Amino acid sequence: MGDWLYEYGMFLAEVATLVVAIAAIAAIIVRARSHGGARQGTNLQVRDRRAHLRRHRETLEDARLSRAQRLRRQKQRRKQVRRERRDRSNDQRNTLWVLDFHGDLKASRIPSLTEEISAILLAAESGDEVMIRLESGGGLVHSYGLASAQLDRLREAGLGLTICVDRVAASGGYMMACCADHLIAAPFAVIGSIGVVAQVPNVHRLLKRNDIDVDVLTAGRYKRTLTVLGENTEEGRARFLEDLRETHDLFKSWVSEHRPALDIEQVADGDIWFGTQALETGLIDEVNTSEAWLQSHGDELRILEVSLRSKRSVMQRLGQTAGSAIERGVDRAIERVTASRWDRQ
Incomplete structure (x- = not known):
């Protein structure tokens, strides 16, 4: 009996530890999300590509040199870097x-x-x-x-x-x-892929077979054209397709404006x-x-x-x-x- 109580107590302790851990993680998530991901500041990093690649080149060059040759080469490089710094103001x-x-x-x-x-x-x-x-x-x-x-x-x-x-x-x-x-x-x-695509699943018939009603209430004729839960109508589908065509036309106009020599009708089929x-x-x-x-x-x-x-x-x-x-x-x-x-x- 004593062993059973001991094991049961240990089980409760493990469960309590797990619950506390989950609660702590949830609290951290809520706290962080409540700040809206606000930035604490940003750091703008700028890397000189030539200097970056030069370091790679020097690493490869050093790999095939003896220690004495490496020391001489490093001395030459330091002199070269100093010259480049002096000449940087003249870089046109x-x-x-x-x-x-x-x-x-x-x-x-x-x-x-x-x-x-x-x-x-x-x-x-x-x-x-x-x-x-x-x-x-x-x-x-x-x-x-x-x-x-x-x-x-x-x-x-x-x-x-x-x-x-x-x-x-x-x-x-x-x-x-x-x-x-x-x-x-x-x-x-x-x-x-100059085109527009939209996919909207609909589970209305599944809900209806299980006697589940979903009311979709709107103010405005086209406030909701297609829905996931409600019953979709042919008028709603037609309006949704019209929205897709209008978006596609705007997409084609944008591309034509920026690349006027392009035959947009030849390439705008998705x-x-x-x-x-x-x-x-x-x-x-x-x-x-x-x-x-x-x-x-x-x-x-x-x-x-x-x-x-x-x-x-x-x-x-x-x-x-x-x-x-x-x-x-x-x-x-x-x-x-x-x-x-x-x-x-």
Whole structure:
């Protein structure tokens, strides 16, 4: 009897510990989410590409030298660095500012992109250019519309804009890519998908078979055209399709405005092209990779890579990670379904 009570007491203690741990994690998540993910500050990082690659080169060079040879070489390098610092004020080269944009379903990197562009506009001088390494399979129309509008700020300021696509710029991704003055894509990068898609599941018949009623109450004829739970009507479907067509027309107009030489009706059927094919249709201007293009311009331009990093407290980082895990998982699942169209083996 005593052993049984002891084991039962230990079981209760384990259960209580687990409940307290779950409650503590939940409290952390609620606290972090209640701050709305507010930033504690941001850190703008700038990396000189030439200096960065030089360090890699020096590491490889040192690997094949003896210790005495390495010491002599390091001494020579220190002298060279001092000379370059003295001569930097005489460097007349224009600056190429390099940004990265990896877009998810909601283009959630827009705030960082906006701030990076604002900073560059404050620092850029006449003759400077901007290059963006872009990767996105598209997502929400309003999100990618806003991201595209941010890129237009660079052109309006008179800065040349080059966009490089190494993997994919489809749908909303191409909406952004077409804003470039010069658009580059890798040979097998996926380009295009100028179309609009929407999928709305409906479980009304399942609910009806189980005698479950759902009332959908609206004020306004088209406040809710298609629903998940309620009964959809032909009028609602027709209106929803009309909205899709209007969105598609706006998408085509945006692309035509930014690439007027493109035969928009030939490419705006939702299809995709690989880089070499996209060059033939006029969707891009050059077939190349971002790394090769940067390497070829390293002597004529001073290349600075810019990235904005958010500073968050430990509590916020923990809460944000836990609270966003499921949301990211769902988004990635949707992205995989969408990307399966062009992820061909």
